[in-house]
Amino acid sequence: MGDASAPKLVEVLAQHRFDEARLAAYLKAHLAGFDGAATIRQFQGGQSNPTYLIEASGRRFVLRKQPPGALLPSAHQIDREYRIQTALAPTGVPVAAMLHYCDDATIIGTPFYVMAHVEGRVFHDVMMPDVSAADRAAIQRHLIETIATLHLVDVPAVGLEGFGRPDHYVARQIERWTRQYEASKTADFPAMTQLIDWLRAHQPAQDETSIVHGDFRLGNMVIHQTAPRIVAVLDWELATLGHPLADLAYCCMSYHLPPGSGPAMAGYQGVDLASLGLMTEAEALDLYCARTGRDGIKDWRFFMGFSLFRSAAIVEGVFARSRAGNAADERAGRMHDMFITVATTGWDLVRGA
Incomplete structure (x- = not known):
């Protein structure tokens, strides 16, 4: 693609x-x-x-x-x-x-x-090459505004009260993706094990619930053919009721990953964001807070570490399916290297390396 x-x-x-x-x-x-x-x-x-x-x-x-x-x-x-x-x-x-x-x-x-079918463009490189800085800024801004809009949806009003359990999302997700990882891992990897142990020991006391997409990133957005705006959010397989900050952290993982680190997870590390028209992570979080009425975000290191852990588990699962012959993407065989990058990044982040 x-x-x-x-x-x-x-x-x-x-x-x-x-x-x-x-x-x-x-x-x-x-x-x-x-x-x-x-x-x-x-x-x-x-x-x-x-x-x-x-x-x-x-x-x-x-x-x-x-x-x-x-x-x-x-x-x-x-x-x-x-x-x-x-x-x-x-x-x-x-x-x-x-x-x-x-x-x-x-x-x-x-x-x-x-x-x-929704006509439009899909960007799998988060730096959106060949797009003007102004359009890049507008698309990224709409990405953050759209996830904020999702998190503000009145769950009972749209009939989704039973779409997921309304509490302890993070704890359940840690255990779920640990089980998925254990079921699909191809070899032991100490950084992933240490990241799981850290997350289990540092779960935030405060719980929140909203609709969460679960895979909210630029590559799952259809962008208008000519205008810098999102016309459809795709790939709702992981959607449920859960903690909105976990969803937001996943959306912001690019700030912690290197460019070219994978088709779904290429990042901004070492990139001059301002020259590209892109927000810093702090600016993205400020925009989210402004749109959702928050006065700030607590436990961001935890939620980012959690998102990197969960992503690593997903990527290793894709790699395992590719070896079994039923992954949907010819690039799946390269996923194990991405798993190592994402898991290592998560462990380094939470321990302050």
């Missing part, structure tokens, strides 16, 4: 193929305006749930499904993606229109959903 382009499309990968004729017949019966004659290609770049572009009747649709093979517990729950995006449609959070959910695994081998 290019740094500043529409998402790259490829022929459907061998491990993600399904009966396209059966899908077309199903959608013709269940999706208004779908005539059954369809061309299907796969988006390159997704690490988790395979995602496809369907062109039919002069329209474009996007299908997301679970990956094939054995799945880790509580992962790839695409029904939750569909539910939260449906719920957020009337809020100020930009999401694609949800069109149909199918829980019948006999159609294409797993449950799936279909949503409207």
Whole structure:
């Protein structure tokens, strides 16, 4: 996928193929305006749930499904993606229109959903090359404003009270991702073990709950084709009710990672941010506080360490799936090096190295 382009499309990968004729017949019966004659290609770049572009009747649709093979517990729950995006449609959070959910695994081998295709640009390099400093500044500002808008959504008002447990999110996430990491790790790595131990011992006393995206970063935003604004937030697989500062820290991880450290996690370390029109981390946090009515942020080192730990666990899981042959991205085999970078960064950060 290019740094500043529409998402790259490829022929459907061998491990993600399904009966396209059966899908077309199903959608013709269940999706208004779908005539059954369809061309299907796969988006390159997704690490988790395979995602496809369907062109039919002069329209474009996007299908997301679970990956094939054995799945880790509580992962790839695409029904939750569909539910939260449906719920957020009337809020100020930009999401694609949800069109149909199918829980019948006999159609294409797993449950799936279909949503409207949103035209736009996707930036996987956080420095957004070939974009003016003014537009870069506007896009980054809208990124922070959008996560603030998400965290301010009235959970009961959009019908998501039962979307997750309303308390102890951080403690549960530490244990969840430790289990996921232990289930998928390819070798012992002391920095990751030490980071987990530190996080368990330093959990903040104050708890908060909002809707959290779980993977809120520039690479999951569709930016308007010409205007510097977000038109859709994608990839809601990890969304739940949780601590908003954990979500915000994940969004700000780039400030702690080196440039070129991975397709999803390239960072700003050593970069002259002002010359690029980008905010410092402190400025980003000030903007978030202004938008959410906070007077400051406590325990930031913890939340950043937590986000780096969680990201490292996810990346190692992608690497493990690539070795098993069912990750959705050809680059997954390079993920172990990224895991080492992210886990080491987290451990160095929390211990003040």
